Amino acid sequence: MFPFTSSQPTSADSCKGAESGTAGTCSKHGMILAPNTTAMLNGRVVYTCPMHPQIEQDHPGNCPICGMALEPKGATLEEDNTELQDMTRRFRVAAALALPIFLLAMAEMVPGLQRWASGFSASPWIQASLSIPVVWWAGWPLFARGWASIRHRSLNMFTLIALGVGTAWAYSVIALFFQNSFPPEYRTHGSIPIYFEAAAVITALVLLGQVLELRARSKTSNALRALLQQAPKTARRIVDGKEEEVPVDSVAVGDRLRVRPGEKVPVDGVIEEGRSSVDESMITGESIPAEKKVGDEVTGATVNGNGSFVMQAKRVGPETTLSQIVHLVADAQRSQAPIQRLADRVSAWFIPLVLFSAAIAFAAWFFWGPDPRLVHGLLNAIAVLIIACPCALGLATPISIMVAVGRGAQVGVLIKNAAGLETLGKATTLLVDKTGTLTEGRPKVVWTKIADGFSESEVLASAASLEAQSEHPLARAIASLLADRNLPEKQVTEFTSTTGAGVIGTISDSRIQIGREDWLQENGVSVDEEWLREASSHRDEGQTVIFVSHENRVSGAIAIADPIKPSTPEALQELRRLGIDVIMATGDNPKTAAAVARKLSIQEVHAGIGPAGKRELIQQLKRADKTVAMAGDGINDAPALAEANVGIAMSTGTDVAIESAGLTLMKGDLRSLVRAVHLSRATLANIKQNLFFAFFYNAIGVPLAAGLLYPLFGWVLSPMIAGAAMSLSSVSVITNALRLRNASL
Numbered sequence: 001m002f003p004f005t006s007s008q009p010t011s012a013d014s015c016k017g018a019e020s021g022t023a024g025t026c027s028k029h030g031m032i033l034a035p036n037t038t039a040m041l042n043g044r045v046v047y048t049c050p051m052h053p054q055i056e057q058d059h060p061g062n063c064p065i066c067g068m069a070l071e072p073k074g075a076t077l078e079e080d081n082t083e084l085q086d087m088t089r090r091f092r093v094a095a096a097l098a099l100p101i102f103l104l105a106m107a108e109m110v111p112g113l114q115r116w117a118s119g120f121s122a123s124p125w126i127q128a129s130l131s132i133p134v135v136w137w138a139g140w141p142l143f144a145r146g147w148a149s150i151r152h153r154s155l156n157m158f159t160l161i162a163l164g165v166g167t168a169w170a171y172s173v174i175a176l177f178f179q180n181s182f183p184p185e186y187r188t189h190g191s192i193p194i195y196f197e198a199a200a201v202i203t204a205l206v207l208l209g210q211v212l213e214l215r216a217r218s219k220t221s222n223a224l225r226a227l228l229q230q231a232p233k234t235a236r237r238i239v240d241g242k243e244e245e246v247p248v249d250s251v252a253v254g255d256r257l258r259v260r261p262g263e264k265v266p267v268d269g270v271i272e273e274g275r276s277s278v279d280e281s282m283i284t285g286e287s288i289p290a291e292k293k294v295g296d297e298v299t300g301a302t303v304n305g306n307g308s309f310v311m312q313a314k315r316v317g318p319e320t321t322l323s324q325i326v327h328l329v330a331d332a333q334r335s336q337a338p339i340q341r342l343a344d345r346v347s348a349w350f351i352p353l354v355l356f357s358a359a360i361a362f363a364a365w366f367f368w369g370p371d372p373r374l375v376h377g378l379l380n381a382i383a384v385l386i387i388a389c390p391c392a393l394g395l396a397t398p399i400s401i402m403v404a405v406g407r408g409a410q411v412g413v414l415i416k417n418a419a420g421l422e423t424l425g426k427a428t429t430l431l432v433d434k435t436g437t438l439t440e441g442r443p444k445v446v447w448t449k450i451a452d453g454f455s456e457s458e459v460l461a462s463a464a465s466l467e468a469q470s471e472h473p474l475a476r477a478i479a480s481l482l483a484d485r486n487l488p489e490k491q492v493t494e495f496t497s498t499t500g501a502g503v504i505g506t507i508s509d510s511r512i513q514i515g516r517e518d519w520l521q522e523n524g525v526s527v528d529e530e531w532l533r534e535a536s537s538h539r540d541e542g543q544t545v546i547f548v549s550h551e552n553r554v555s556g557a558i559a560i561a562d563p564i565k566p567s568t569p570e571a572l573q574e575l576r577r578l579g580i581d582v583i584m585a586t587g588d589n590p591k592t593a594a595a596v597a598r599k600l601s602i603q604e605v606h607a608g609i610g611p612a613g614k615r616e617l618i619q620q621l622k623r624a625d626k627t628v629a630m631a632g633d634g635i636n637d638a639p640a641l642a643e644a645n646v647g648i649a650m651s652t653g654t655d656v657a658i659e660s661a662g663l664t665l666m667k668g669d670l671r672s673l674v675r676a677v678h679l680s681r682a683t684l685a686n687i688k689q690n691l692f693f694a695f696f697y698n699a700i701g702v703p704l705a706a707g708l709l710y711p712l713f714g715w716v717l718s719p720m721i722a723g724a725a726m727s728l729s730s731v732s733v734i735t736n737a738l739r740l741r742n743a744s745l
Contacts, residue, residue: 008388062145064152082154087141089508091207094138097130097202105197124176127196135169139203141210155351161206163351167385169199182379230301231322232633235266238310255313267300268315276307277472281435281634288635289473306471306497324612335454354702358384361706371709383705386550387698399737400690404683411745413676414651420662422687423646425680426627427580430673431618431640433632434586434596437650437670439562441633443477445484447538447559449531457487459556462512463548465490466505470497474544477560478514502546513549525549533556542592564599571670572600580629583621587612587636616639631665631673648673675745682743697732 003224048071049055049063060083061070081402146162147157172194182192235248236258243258248266251257256272261264263277271289277289289305292298298311302672317323358381365377384730405415415421435441450456464482467475469492482489488670502515513520517527517535527547531554535545543561547554572582585606586593593607606617614630618640623626630637630644638660641647647661650668658664665672 041581048311054058062141062148063147064154083495084211086558087207087210087214091211094134094200094204094207095559098140098197098204101127101130101134101200102197105194124196127194128173128176131169131172131196131200134200134203134691135165138207139165143207159351161202163354163385165199165202167382168195168202171382172196173200178424183366230328232266232301232318236260237565249317251313253313253316257311257313258308259298259311260308261304261306263304265298265300265302265304265658267313268320269300269311269313271296271298271309271311274307274309276304276309279303279305279473281636283574287434304659321610337525340602350698354384354698357706358382365707369710380707384702387701387705399734400683400686402741403737403740404679404686405743407743408663408679409666411679412665412672414664414666415663416662420646421676421680421720422684423627423680424629424648424663424677425684427629427646427677428581429581429621429626429628430575430615431583431585431621431628431644432670433634433637434584434588434593435562436633438568438584438596438600439516439564441562443473443544443560444563445477445481445558446543446561446563449534449557451553454555456556457485458651459550459575460485460558461487461490462507462510462550463514463556463558464509466492466495466503466512468492469495469505470503474546474560474689475503478546478558487631505617509552513552515546520547520549520554523552524554525554527554530678535559540591540595542588550727564596565669565672569600572602574674575670575677578674580677583617585609585640587615611636611639615643618643630661631670632661635712648676678745679743682740682745686737686740689736693732693736 001135020198021362031371047057047060049070055063055070057070063070104127111363142158143162143166145158146160175192175194179192180731202670232248234245235251235255237246237251237317238256238258255268257266259276261276271292273294275291275293278292278298279289280299292307292309297314298309299322300315301322314509315321330585361384362377362381365380367375401415404421408415408421432438432675448456448460452461460481464479467600468479468489469481470476470479472616481487490507492505492507495503497503498515501519502513504511504513506512511524513525517532522528525547531547535547535557538545538559541561543559545557548556548558575582581604582602583599583604583606584593586608587610588607590605590607593605596602597605606613609617614637618628618630622645628644629646629648630640631648631650632641633650638647641660646663648656648665649661651664651666663676
């Protein structure tokens with residue numbers, strides 16, 4: 001990053017290398033010697049830099065390379081907001097004191113207040129007094145990070161901020177105490193201009209940026225906490241034929257556990273007795289529960305349906321699928337660091353040039369300038385530093401992001417961080433989950449067939465009334481026919497349910513059975529080949545088909561599917577027009593995934609893959625130099641959302657998915673994603689324009705401040721004019737950013 005690199009290793013480099021996995025500490029720097037650490041080492045939380053993961057230490061602090069606050073590695077249920085609270089307190093003090101400083105300084109520019117301001121001799125002293133706590137208490141972390149960047153030879157925005165604020169404040173103090181030492185040409189209205197308001201306002205603005213950044217980063221940890229909260233706290237262990245409730249942490253591999261209806265599966269294992277349907281949407285994303293019988297695997301934290309079963313624990317503690325998902329999300333969040341701001345990269349070259357220009361200006365005036373040479377040299381060097389103050393440079397990115405966030409909210413796009421918004425416009429590949437992203441995420445009846453001799457309304461009303469007694473998602477889809485088709489609900493008696501197979505009940509003295517054809521045939525119902533062929537064709541389209549029988553005779557068939565959102569085809573077509581390749585990645589079965597892909601003209605499909613598989617797919621795409629956006633809505637999507645260059649969550653999805661993503665589509669459809677891409681590209685262009693304005697003023701102002709025109713015309717750019725030019729660059733940046741409010745999306 002810094003053009004002048006050191007031959008000596010940084011603390012991060014010299015502390016790397018312990019591969020044993022045991023906790024150790026660098027004797028020189030005190031950093032933990034463990035590159036492959038977990039969240040805790042010997043009871044100590046490991047703190048790391050989001051942008052430089054090689055930095056690890058056992059206490060909070062700032063990254064010596066970029067100056068960002070270190071954050072905990074891994075996840076705990078407890079939230080540490082110490083850094084955020086400290087920065088918030090500093091910002092509030094800075095803002096409260098910077099406002100009166102600004103008003104006193106600006107009074108001289110307001111026509112009605114000019115006379116009062118010029119006669120108020122105490123104003124400069126009040127400004128100086130109020131600026132001390134703003135600059136030297138509230139802004140102290142900025143100076144500490146600036147000094148650290150110099151010490152580690154990794155110049156960044158904090159270097160420029162500390163330099164600009166410190167120079168403006170120090171010059172103002174000198175001008176206040178030594179008015180008579182300045183040449184006449186540097187005076188205005190009989191006094192030397194001071195810049196306490198510039199130092200105070202810049203400090204307050206930078207602290208505001210730090211508060212917003214820390215808030216955004218604290219929300220990423222919410223995803224991990226939400227995942228940890230999914231785990232059940234207790235399990236029912238069977239010992240010597242007796243059941244006892246124990247903490248889930250005490251469950252060992254091989255233990256036999258009872259899972260009752262409606263309970264969460266405590267750990268990963270295999271069913272030994274019983275059968276049930278299990279809601280595995282946390283892992284697969286599919287809303288339709290999976291039928292489980294003896295010998296089938298079940299996953300911890302998934303939700304059991306109406307059945308009861310006994311399982312044997314196979315994976316416990318950190319080996320469970322849920323723990324692995326937490327680990328994947330934590331790793332992905334660290335590897336997907338915020339994009340290094342363009343202003344930071346340019347500052348690495350800009351700062352040495354500014355310092356070099358100031359030194360040249362001082363030397364030229366000191367050796368060849370008019371008397372008093374020392375004063376002229378100091379003033380022109382200070383003018384160079386003031387005009388290069390990072391006010392516009394610091395505003396260039398955040399002001400555009402702030403306007404873009406408001407514009408995004410108007411069109412249903414919630415922007416959580418600037419990196420996500422910036423990256424989306426550069427995306428070349430979009431990875432989409434199926435359920436809840438391309439589809440509605442709720443099973444619905446999509447086809448019905450009624451046997452000859454039966455009334456459609458009679459068959460569907462009976463089926464819907466009978467399924468209304470069940471809690472199965474497929475049953476709820478059929479039961480919804482009562483309201484959707486305005487059917488009369490019938491009274492059901494003698495209702496029984498066979499978990500994972502079907503239901504039986506009596507309506508108007510007629511025995512009704514609803515379920516899979518194999519279960520119906522076991523119960524004496526004959527299903528002929530024509531019905532089976534038609535059912536098979538619908539299953540090829542990814543639909544679930546069940547049969548209805550009246551008194552052991554097939555009376556109808558119902559197909560249930562998760563329908564594609566009406567807005568999806570149009571949105572995918574527009575994304576392709578924007579040059580973005582679309583890939584489907586889903587935990588659903590290949591047949592269903594292929595059917596949806598055919599309807600949407602999606603060429604590349606990855607079906608039956610879990611959270612780790614989706615994350616690995618994104619890693620492969622990134623290794624192929626693809627900029628990957630991921631759109632999803634489930635817990636199973638969280639690792640992929642965090643791993644992608646930019647994650648996009650549906651507002652209809654889980655809290656974990658939303659917290660793991662950089663953007664959230666409030667309307668829950670991909671048309672909002674199209675708008676977000678347009679907004680991202682417009683914002684990126686606007687930021688580049690802002691940076692041009694910021695550097696354009698500096699490119700012209702720095703040579704003028706150094707005295708380039710003095711030999712030709714006798715012109716000297718006083719620090720006052722330098723300060724005005726600095727303000728003008730900020731105004732141009734703000735004005736340009738406001739154009740985003742009318743961006744066409």
